Amino acid sequence: xxxxxxxxxxxxxxxxALAVPGFILKRKNxxxxxxxxALVAVLIYVSQPFMxxxxxxxxxxxPQLLGGMGIxxxxxxxxxxxxxxxxxxxxxxxxxxxxxxxxxxxxxxSGGGEILHNDEGNxxxxxxxxxxxxxxxxxxxxxxxxxxxxxxxxxxxNVGFMGIPVMKALFPQSPEMLIxxxxxxxxxxxxxxxxxxxxITGDKKHISLRKALLNPPTAALVVALPxxxxxxxxxxxxxxxxxxxxxxxxxxxxxxxxxxxxIRLADIKFKVLFTDVKVYIVCxxxxxxxxxxxxxxxxLLKLVFPALDKSIIVTAYIVIAMPSASLTLTFAEMFDxxxxxxxxxxxxxxxxxxxxxxxxxxxxxxx
Numbered sequence: 001x002x003x004x005x006x007x008x009x010x011x012x013x014x015x016x017a018l019a020v021p022g023f024i025l026k027r028k029n030x031x032x033x034x035x036x037x038a039l040v041a042v043l044i045y046v047s048q049p050f051m052x053x054x055x056x057x058x059x060x061x062x063p064q065l066l067g068g069m070g071i072x073x074x075x076x077x078x079x080x081x082x083x084x085x086x087x088x089x090x091x092x093x094x095x096x097x098x099x100x101x102x103x104x105x106x107x108x109x110s111g112g113g114e115i116l117h118n119d120e121g122n123x124x125x126x127x128x129x130x131x132x133x134x135x136x137x138x139x140x141x142x143x144x145x146x147x148x149x150x151x152x153x154x155x156x157x158n159v160g161f162m163g164i165p166v167m168k169a170l171f172p173q174s175p176e177m178l179i180x181x182x183x184x185x186x187x188x189x190x191x192x193x194x195x196x197x198x199x200i201t202g203d204k205k206h207i208s209l210r211k212a213l214l215n216p217p218t219a220a221l222v223v224a225l226p227x228x229x230x231x232x233x234x235x236x237x238x239x240x241x242x243x244x245x246x247x248x249x250x251x252x253x254x255x256x257x258x259x260x261x262x263i264r265l266a267d268i269k270f271k272v273l274f275t276d277v278k279v280y281i282v283c284x285x286x287x288x289x290x291x292x293x294x295x296x297x298x299x300l301l302k303l304v305f306p307a308l309d310k311s312i313i314v315t316a317y318i319v320i321a322m323p324s325a326s327l328t329l330t331f332a333e334m335f336d337x338x339x340x341x342x343x344x345x346x347x348x349x350x351x352x353x354x355x356x357x358x359x360x361x362x363x364x365x366x367x
Contacts, residue, residue, distance in 0.1 A: 008358035011169040015162070016354050018255045022262025031263065039260050040326075047252040048160055049220035052185070054250035055164060055178035056224040057243050061231065065176060068312050072180040075298075075316045076187025080155055083290045083320070084195050087154035090281065091147045145338040150278050152196045152331065153345040154285040157322035159188045160217060161257035162350075166357070167318065171311075180315040182224070185217050192327055200337045257326070264329075265347055272340075273348050282324065282345045287356040291321035295363055302367060314364050321360050323349035 025031050059065070157163070159181070167177050193212035198204060231239065273279070298313045324346045332342040 005358055005362055008170060008361050009354070012166065012354050012357050015165065015169070015254060015258060016351065018258035019262030019265060022259035023266045024262075026263045026266035036260055036263050039256060039263075043161065043253065043256045043260065045216055047249055047256055049216045049223075050246050050249035051164055051253045052182045052217055052220035053224040053227065054243070054246045055168075055175070055182050056228040057231065057239075057246065058175035059179055059228075061229055064309075065179060068176065068180055068309055069183045071308075071312050072183045072316060073187050075312070076184040077191060079290075079294050079297075079316065079320050080187060080191035081195070082293070083155040083285070084151070084191065084199075086290070086293070087151045087282075087285050088199075090154075090285065091150050091278070094147055094278065095143070142338060146276075146278065146341045148200050148202075149328065149332060149338045149341040150282050150345065151199050152192075153324040153328045153342060153349070154282050155290070156192050156196055156325040156328055157188070157286065157320060158257075158325045158346075158350070159319050159322055160185050161253060161326060163319045163322050165254035166322070167315065170318070170361070171314075174311055177311050177315045179228075180312055181319055182217075182221065184316065184319050186221065188325075189213075189215055189217060192325070192331075196328075196331060197335070200331050201335045206335065260326070261347065261350060264343060268343060268347070273344050276341070276344065279341070279344050279348055283349050283352055286324055286345075286349050287321065287352055288360075291317060291360050294320045295360075299367065310367055313367055317364070318357070318361065321353075321357055323353040 026035075163185070164178055164181050167181050171177050190209075190212045194207050194209070197206050197208065227234075234242075295317050298317060302308055302310075302313060326346060328342045329339065329346060331337060332339040
């Protein structure tokens with residue numbers, strides 16, 4: 001399975017460029033305040049489920065695909081758990097309470113030398129501590145909450161909104177990889193609504209297996225599987241227009257998700273993206289360390305089990321390299337988490353993925 005670097009760069013770059021219209025419309029104040037909420041609803045409940053169904057319609061049923069789907073599900077759970085504990089171990093080295101330093105020009109620094117900013121992106125100075133250190137810290141950020149967001153953004157990837165479109169663009173002749181990606185999403189949902197929710201809340205009562213299993217992507221799988229198994233029994237004069245209609249809604253997913261990203265990008269100051277060392281660490285874990293570790297594991301699996309389908313390995317490897325999931329923003333809003341950090345990590349990992357995904361794909365030639 002040969003992967004062309006230039007094709008990868010162009011494909012991923014074009015995907016990210018789709019965020020530009022949303023960015024411009026928001027900066028020009030041409031969108032209402034609740035535009036993102038409406039677009040997200042269309043994305044979650046309409047386009048993404050139909051994208052999953054469309055993935056299964058592009059491939060004829062073959063018995064060996066069932067085994068591949070099972071392996072993809074197991075790999076999804078295993079890799080999400082592995083990266084979760086890796087991220088948790090890394091961010092355990094950061095203190096929950098920052099050590100404060102004040103420079104001669106009264107700029108406030110963290111113990112690591114990082115310039116501290118308030119929620120508007122402006123530098124703090126010692127006058128911000130007039131009401132005591134605790135008031136200044138609360139106006140700046142809750143470090144413990146920030147660490148929790150960093151953990152979930154390190155292991156929760158954009159496997160749905162970006163994963164399937166990326167696989168479809170880079171491997172148009174391998175529809176089975178779209179099926180494996182759709183199954184991979186099921187493992188992602190289970191990990192997100194258990195480990196992700198527990199991490200951000202610190203309370204097991206918020207863990208919801210019901211939400212992990214009863215959600216739009218899972219519902220789409222329930223609809224897609226019967227169509228997949230019995231597609232050959234559906235008359236072509238019914239299947240063809242049905243597939244076309246589903247495809248129209250499916251094709252909305254990538255541009256819609258990128259437009260939403262552009263709108264969110266327009267709401268923040270660019271300099272805020274580059275002022276937090278923990279965000280860089282999230283990028284390193286999510287975009288580099290996690291996929292490379294997973295690649296190493298799967299490379300060993302291929303040596304031990306030579307019959308293992310290469311498309312399963314490549315799918316899991318590329319999907320795990322996706323940037324941080326927008327679901328982390330939803331969790332931050334639902335459970336009163338650090339939304340600012342969730343926005344920064346989601347946007348920065350997405351922008352950097354233009355570089356990292358094509359570079360990582362070069363390793364696919366060695367499988």
